[in-house]
Amino acid sequence: MNSIWILPASLLIDLSLGDPQGFPHPVRLIGKFARYMEKLTRKYISSERFAGIITAISVYSISFIFPWAILEFSRYLHPFLEELASVFIIYTSIALKDLLDHSKDVHSALHENDLEKARRMVGRIVGRDTATLEEPEIVRADLESVGESLVDGITAPFFFAVLLGPSFAMLYRSINTLDSLFGYKNETYLKFGWASARMDDLANYIPARLTAPILCISSALLGFHPLRSFKILIRDGRKHPSPNSGLCEAALAGALKIQLGGINYYSGIPNEKPKLGDPDRKLDLNLILDANKIIFLTSILSSILFLSLGQLASWVLSIFKA
Template sequence: MLLSSDALWILPMALLLDALIGDPDRIWRRLPHPVAWLGALVAFGDRHLNRESWSAQARRNAGFLWTTALVAAGLAGGHLLEQGLRALPLFDLWIALAASTLIAQRSLYEHVARVRDAASLEEARAAVSMIVGRDTSRLDEAGIARAAIESTAENFSDGVVAPAFWFALAGLPGLVAYKAVNTADSMIGHLSARHRDFGWAAARLDDLLNLLPARLSALLIACAAPAAGGRTGHALAVAARDAGTHRSPNAGWPEAAMAAALGLALGGPRIYAAGPVEAPFLHEEGRRDAVASDIGRGLKVLATALLLHVAMWIGLAAAF
């Protein structure tokens, strides 16, 4: 289904189901989560096709072919699942439930809230390490808070807005294919010696698929800025000004909008597994000494943006 009215009505149902249910541990302790299946496919290709003895070009070609195979598997698997669910009574509810497993609103909020509520610096470092890729072992309170807030903004884009966007465009096939690429990007799409070439195609395709969702995410965060005392126009202006300075063509949009919404300077130098990254600050004129209460303000912006996001799709469904 391509921008069909039933897809647009099913999507708000999926978002509401995810907000209410999330990812219940009692279920996913017994069954592998769909993202775990996708991760297993990515890992299989990494083990068998990413040969250190091959040339850089051969590894890049192998990564391109495996990324193409992942997209094809996602489209085919999503199509078969959707057609099977459409044969059931109340198929729209079942499709919404399936889609909700690949949308991460509630889990994002809960993971960030754990950082905000941590009782000690070590506990906060452990909590934030679950949602960021950087080295958290030496982060101080300000570094932890900034990392949590940056992750809130970036994951709102690629964990919520982008999956919803691709479901609206292409139903479960589009959603599963997007999650396959996004999972591959998170696992192999970085600049380590092992993955610089093999993960190149996954990283570039993920950039392409997130191009519009990232900008939509920045708009939603900017509209939610008053929830934390920010201004929508200012957040939009900062996003437009600073997004291009981020090393990602997409992550800078929601992160810069969030920085301006909270009056903080986000980004800057940080250390990843692949090594240190010298990056400019987003909203450099903002305050850098972020604290736990700023994480709480970021969650207010997130909650408001999530509500605006659901309202947007309901409005589009009504108008379609």
């Protein structure tokens, strides 16, 4: 990505518009196509794992080819149109405003002492059962979601957009979407979702390891607890079943001096996640706003870092070409 203004412009549009209701968002279209391919491959391919692999390859290919074709056609018409198309593609690959807005909705409901509404609101961003959660568990669910989504919905798309281009940012979102749809370790998706889950682990490996230390720095700039954040990141970041999700969750837990993890219920079935951090602070609704501040600043600092890395890479390549 050659123009340094493209990523900031994409981020500003996301912060201004978010994901307008009724807008045919590419990520939603990817999800619909994935469901269609799931039905098709399950019908005609007897091996669940092979059906999942074919589904993943099909979705990844379409998700990359369409934005690539748009960019190529736009460049053929005019280079500036290619840059505008790049802004749009990157904008639709990130979800910072929606993440913060959904989290604020949970906070607002708790502030109004409307527990039922808070359960519904947090149910929009987590997959666990929420119908019986009390305030501390609602707060924990919210914080775990924003900690994990920081990479999935914001910094990883930034990373791929800057270093490989907008088409790769959308390819990444298709990888993340398939993991969200199929990456469950249950009877239905253990084999079918194997490829989707492994690809998501691979795609997030570097972005997660770049983002977590930036979160520690953000906690310092905002007056939280950076040393504790880094300590918990190192101590607990790899306890999570996912090789990537636990890193930012652990760093966030340390920054806020809280403990995340514990027992969650999925369709009534208990699932215990490792505990990240120490329970030095009670889980209350004010933590949601604190976490949002950290997530926002981490997103901004990550975009600056990745842009800097992109410019450095371009400079190094220019030396070798000279």
